[in-house]
Amino acid sequence: xxxxxxxxxxxxxxxxxxxxxxxxxxxxxxxxxxxxxxxxxxxxxxxxxxxxxxxxxxxxxxxxxxxxxxxxxxxxxxxxxxxxxxxxxxxxxxxxxxxxxxxxxxxxxxxxxxxxxxxxxxxxxxxxxxxxxxxxxxxxxxxxxxxxxxxxxxxxxxxxxxxxxxxxxxxxxxxxxxxxxxxxxxxxxxxxxxxxxxxxxxxxxxxxxxxxxxxxxxxxxxxxxxxxxxxxxxxxxxxxxxxxxxxxxxxxxxxxxxxxxxxxxxxxxxxxxxxxxxxxxxxxxxxxxxxxxxxxxxxxxxxxxxxxxxxxxxxxxxxxxxxxxxxxxxxxxxxxxxxxxxxxxxxxxxxxxxxxxxxxxxxxxxxxxxxxxxxxxxxxxxxxxxxxxxxxxxxxxxxxxxxxxxxxxxxxxxxxxxxxxxxxxxxxxxxxxxxxxxxxxxxxxxxxxxxxxxxxxxxxxxxxxxxxxxxxxxxxxxxxxxxxxxxxxxxxxxxxxxxxxxxxxxxxxxxxxxxxxxxxxxxxxxxxxxxxxxxxxxxxxxxxxxxxxxxxxxxxxxxxxxxxxxxxxxxxxxxxxxxxxxxxxxxxxxxxxxxxxxxxxxxxxxxxxxxxxxxxxxxxxxxxxxxxxxxxxxxxxxxxxxxxxxxxxxxxxxxxxxxxxxxxxxxxxxxxxxxxxxxxxxxxxxxxxxxxxxxxxxxxxxxxxxxxxxxxxxxxxxxxxxxxxxxxxxxxxxxxxxxxxxxxxxxxxxxxxxxxxxxxxxxxxxxxxxxxxxxxxxxxxxxxxxxxxxxxxxxxxxxxxxxxxxxxxxxxxxxxxxxxxxxxxxxxxxxxxxxxxxxxxxxxxxxxxxxxxxxxxxxxxxxxxxxxxxxxxxxxxxxxxxxxxxxxxxxxxxxxxxxxxx
Numbered sequence: 001x002x003x004x005x006x007x008x009x010x011x012x013x014x015x016x017x018x019x020x021x022x023x024x025x026x027x028x029x030x031x032x033x034x035x036x037x038x039x040x041x042x043x044x045x046x047x048x049x050x051x052x053x054x055x056x057x058x059x060x061x062x063x064x065x066x067x068x069x070x071x072x073x074x075x076x077x078x079x080x081x082x083x084x085x086x087x088x089x090x091x092x093x094x095x096x097x098x099x100x101x102x103x104x105x106x107x108x109x110x111x112x113x114x115x116x117x118x119x120x121x122x123x124x125x126x127x128x129x130x131x132x133x134x135x136x137x138x139x140x141x142x143x144x145x146x147x148x149x150x151x152x153x154x155x156x157x158x159x160x161x162x163x164x165x166x167x168x169x170x171x172x173x174x175x176x177x178x179x180x181x182x183x184x185x186x187x188x189x190x191x192x193x194x195x196x197x198x199x200x201x202x203x204x205x206x207x208x209x210x211x212x213x214x215x216x217x218x219x220x221x222x223x224x225x226x227x228x229x230x231x232x233x234x235x236x237x238x239x240x241x242x243x244x245x246x247x248x249x250x251x252x253x254x255x256x257x258x259x260x261x262x263x264x265x266x267x268x269x270x271x272x273x274x275x276x277x278x279x280x281x282x283x284x285x286x287x288x289x290x291x292x293x294x295x296x297x298x299x300x301x302x303x304x305x306x307x308x309x310x311x312x313x314x315x316x317x318x319x320x321x322x323x324x325x326x327x328x329x330x331x332x333x334x335x336x337x338x339x340x341x342x343x344x345x346x347x348x349x350x351x352x353x354x355x356x357x358x359x360x361x362x363x364x365x366x367x368x369x370x371x372x373x374x375x376x377x378x379x380x381x382x383x384x385x386x387x388x389x390x391x392x393x394x395x396x397x398x399x400x401x402x403x404x405x406x407x408x409x410x411x412x413x414x415x416x417x418x419x420x421x422x423x424x425x426x427x428x429x430x431x432x433x434x435x436x437x438x439x440x441x442x443x444x445x446x447x448x449x450x451x452x453x454x455x456x457x458x459x460x461x462x463x464x465x466x467x468x469x470x471x472x473x474x475x476x477x478x479x480x481x482x483x484x485x486x487x488x489x490x491x492x493x494x495x496x497x498x499x500x501x502x503x504x505x506x507x508x509x510x511x512x513x514x515x516x517x518x519x520x521x522x523x524x525x526x527x528x529x530x531x532x533x534x535x536x537x538x539x540x541x542x543x544x545x546x547x548x549x550x551x552x553x554x555x556x557x558x559x560x561x562x563x564x565x566x567x568x569x570x571x572x573x574x575x576x577x578x579x580x581x582x583x584x585x586x587x588x589x590x591x592x593x594x595x596x597x598x599x600x601x602x603x604x605x606x607x608x609x610x611x612x613x614x615x616x617x618x619x620x621x622x623x624x625x626x627x628x629x630x631x632x633x634x635x636x637x638x639x640x641x642x643x644x645x646x647x648x649x650x651x652x653x654x655x656x657x658x659x660x661x662x663x664x665x666x667x668x669x670x671x672x673x674x675x676x677x678x679x680x681x682x683x684x685x686x687x688x689x690x691x692x693x694x695x696x697x698x699x700x701x702x703x704x705x706x707x708x709x710x711x712x713x714x715x716x717x718x719x720x721x722x723x724x725x726x727x728x729x730x731x732x733x734x735x736x737x738x739x740x741x742x743x744x745x746x747x748x749x750x751x752x753x754x755x756x757x758x759x760x761x762x763x764x765x766x767x768x769x770x771x772x773x774x775x776x777x778x779x780x781x782x783x784x785x786x787x788x789x790x791x792x793x794x795x796x797x798x799x800x801x802x803x804x805x806x807x808x809x810x811x812x813x814x815x816x817x818x819x820x821x822x823x824x825x826x827x828x829x830x831x832x833x834x835x836x837x838x839x840x841x842x843x844x845x846x847x848x849x850x851x852x853x854x855x856x857x858x859x860x861x862x863x864x865x866x867x868x869x870x871x872x873x874x875x876x877x878x879x880x881x882x883x884x885x886x887x888x889x890x891x892x893x894x895x896x897x898x899x900x901x902x
Contacts, residue, residue: 107199108136115139121202124180125172147172151184159195164188169205181209221367228371231255239378245386249281249379253354256375257283260356260368264335267343267379268302269352277302280352285333301340302353309350311369314338316361336361341372343380351383409434409492409509414502415471416449422468423459425450428502437492437509438483456484463494470496470503480510545572573876596639596725603668603675604632606640610647611666617655618664625651628667634675634749638726643747646719646730650679650743653716657741658683670749674728677745686734686741694732695720723747773886774798774815778808778834779823779852784875788821791879805829809837816843819886821873824853824864832867839868848889852877 104121108114114133122129127142140148150170158166165187171179186200235255242248249267257265264284268277301323305312315337317323317330323338330336335357343351354376358364364372412429415422427445435442438454445453457463466479476497483490491514494507548565551557557565607629618625636643647666654664658681665680686694695716716732723730727748734741775797779785782803789799800815802808806828812820820838822831831851838844851864851872864872871885 103204104202105200106202108197109133110196110198113137124202124204144172155186155188155198159188165200174206179206181205224367228259228367231258232371232374235375235378239382245382246281248382250283252375252379252382253281253283256354256372257356259371259375260339260358260364262335262356262358264333264357266302266355266357267352268355269343269383270306270350277306277352301338302355305340305342305353306350309342309344309348311342311372312338312340313363314340315363318361330357333357335359337363339364339368339372341376343376343383345380345384351380354379409437409507411505411507412499412502413450413467413505415468422471425464425467425503427453434507437490437507466494467496467503467505470498474498481507545569548572577876596642598637598639600635600637601640601643602632603634603636604629606636606638606644607647607666607668607677609640609644610651613644613648614651614655617652621655621658621660621662623655623658623660623662623664626663626665628665630667630669631675634670636675636747637750638747639722642722643726646722646745647677647679649716649719650745653743654679654681654683654741657681673749675747675749677747678742679745680740680742682740685737685739686732687737688734695730772796772798773819774800774817775819775821776800776802776808776811776815776817777821777852778802778805778826778831779821780804780826781823788877788879792882795879795883805831805834809834812838812847817847819848819850821850821852821877821882822869824851824855824860832863835864835868844868848886850882850885 103118104124105118106121107116112133113136115136116133117127117139119129125139125142127134127139147170151168154166154168165185168184168186169181170184171181174180181204183203183205184200185203186198188195189197189199232255235251238251239248242251253265253267257263262284264282266282266285267280269280270276271278301312301314314320314323317327317336317338323330337358337360339356339358341354343354345351354372356364356368356372410429410431411427411434413425414428416424416426426449427447430442430445432442435445438445440453451457451459451464462479463481466477470477476495478493478495480491480493483492490509490511492507493510494505496503496505498504545568548568551561551565607627611625611627615625651664651666658664663682666677667680668675668677670676720730723745729746731744732741733744775792777785777789777792777799778801779788780803785801785803789801792799800811800817802811803826805826808820808822808826809829811817812834820834822834824831826834831853835849835851838847838849849869849871851867851869852875853860853864853872854875861872870889873881
């Protein structure tokens, strides 16, 4: 065991011997290569010693042991090398940090009064860079005195407080004439309570200071903007609660004056009608100086802002040439600068200006300009709104004035709902015409509900339904409605249109139209009855005429039969002529164109003539006629034939509407310068509702079937017109159906002719024989032409015929007749044209021209006169009528003008 122990001792001695110690020391001090060299020497020496001293197993292991130790030492050398490299890297990175970021490191030994400073710190203060400690007194010359004193004083304060670490911000002058901000972070090391060491870092915070300053400025601006927004929001809230424009503008101006830190402001409004500025609102300006401010505002900044439509700034009123004329006012008011913003509408129209007067000479900031623009826009908004409101009010006022002045009724209704269902309407607007139509005042209806104010209307009425339909369908509707006002009913035509929040209704009073339509329907019915009656009345004479004509051509015919047939034809033709004359007389009376031929006649003669005319009808029905003439000698200045015709009409009317064997009474009397003629009967009478209608045209009383078609219904209308032309009156009275009727006629009697003898009104007529004449008859009706010609030939005249206008004119030139009877409606050339050419000829003035036509209206007569005719004759014309005209024409002087038309 000893040898083994000895071998382990040798190995241990060699591992821990001087070779191993030198290897480790060299490795740690000399580096990797020196350690490897020593390791190799130790390894070789160890192998040699082990090989030559012993051959046992332990000594043979020694080379391997030294080899393992070599590898171990190589590993250790690498380990120490990596640690040294890491330390170097750390030192380099620390240097980069301190140098690149501007952080300076310092270590002050307070006992030795030495300072260690990093290069970054030395460069910051301009001290030469060194790696050695520097004596504190040596660096004092490089440090600013104020900075040094401040740092020492701050250190002793913190030391006295017992602080271990502290921070301190300060600054030193920079090379660019600015300041370099520094942040010092230091730790105090003590010994026995007394500071012996101070170490730490110094950081350049200049950029941070700038950023902090910017942040503070930005925060201040943000706070200012938030404050401005708060004021603007409050301003908007206030403006919504202010009703009038002047107060709104003053509120806006006060807010902007506050934003500028000023005390005075002015809003000037542009008056387009007067082309000048006027004060809209002011703040802080004395009323006595307000007119002067208005003058200078109107001649300088405000006018310029309006003309240029841009912001005008006067930075100093003392030095500005633009404000030279108004410096005294600026001095009296105490301002030195003006900020004037134009008020421009959305359409580009200048509305005025907003001016702020600053107490100091300066230019408004960007914030103030921005706020001025915002306030200007608000002012523009309310000015435009006020103008629009005034325009709307003016327009509405004009509209209401037009509606009130117009005669067309107009209303606006708004619905009254209950659970979304329309239950009523409320008057929202009503013009005076509509109020008059309802018989009330507009104030009595406005704001009230329709069903409460119109008693005749209900929720179920058609009018109410139409109004609801208009709102529900949003479509215009037209309808008619009736409004009962007492005993009178008024009709209205309504046009209802939907509008926002209600319904607008135009309506027109169509009561007159409705009444006219009713009258037209009634007149149409009467017209049909008249036409049927006219046809009946015309057929009555045509039947005997036709029969008499057939009798005349029958063979053999006796002279008595021939005379009887001729008398029948003549009588029936006269009846048809009288019928047509009555039809023409009524419209002539209505137009006032009927001419009366007044003469002096006694009442007895007039009554006798009337009774003679009506007697056949009275006797035909076996009536008893009683005549009581209590004024036989009274003389009237009347148209005898017309008055007799009126009395005869009354007698015929009584005979017609009285049953056979009735009683008819005709009596006359004088009362208060009036002749009263009454015709009474005990006939069927007149219903009370028809008394006022009996004198209307075509009115007939149909109470029994046997009397239908008994006449045209024009006799009483004609009688009324003739009596009124004489200045009298006619009336009817009846106690009712079956109780007869009485017609009373009143005519004025002149006192100066009552005593005249009836004989004085007659004049003897001198007999006169009609000479033979050459007559031209022109008519396209062959039968009428030949029959009239034959009758004139029978009276001894020479007659020539023509069937058209051209032949008539040719025959006139060839024969030169004394008289021309010309039909108006002829072919090729009318009677008017023939008459004009005859009158245009030199020989045509002596020819008697007679118009022969079926048209007898006033305009027809005027047309004949204008064409040159002497007389206008309506068909049928008898030879006797022509002979009377020829007789009158023969009695006239040859030089006298033609007779007037009649």
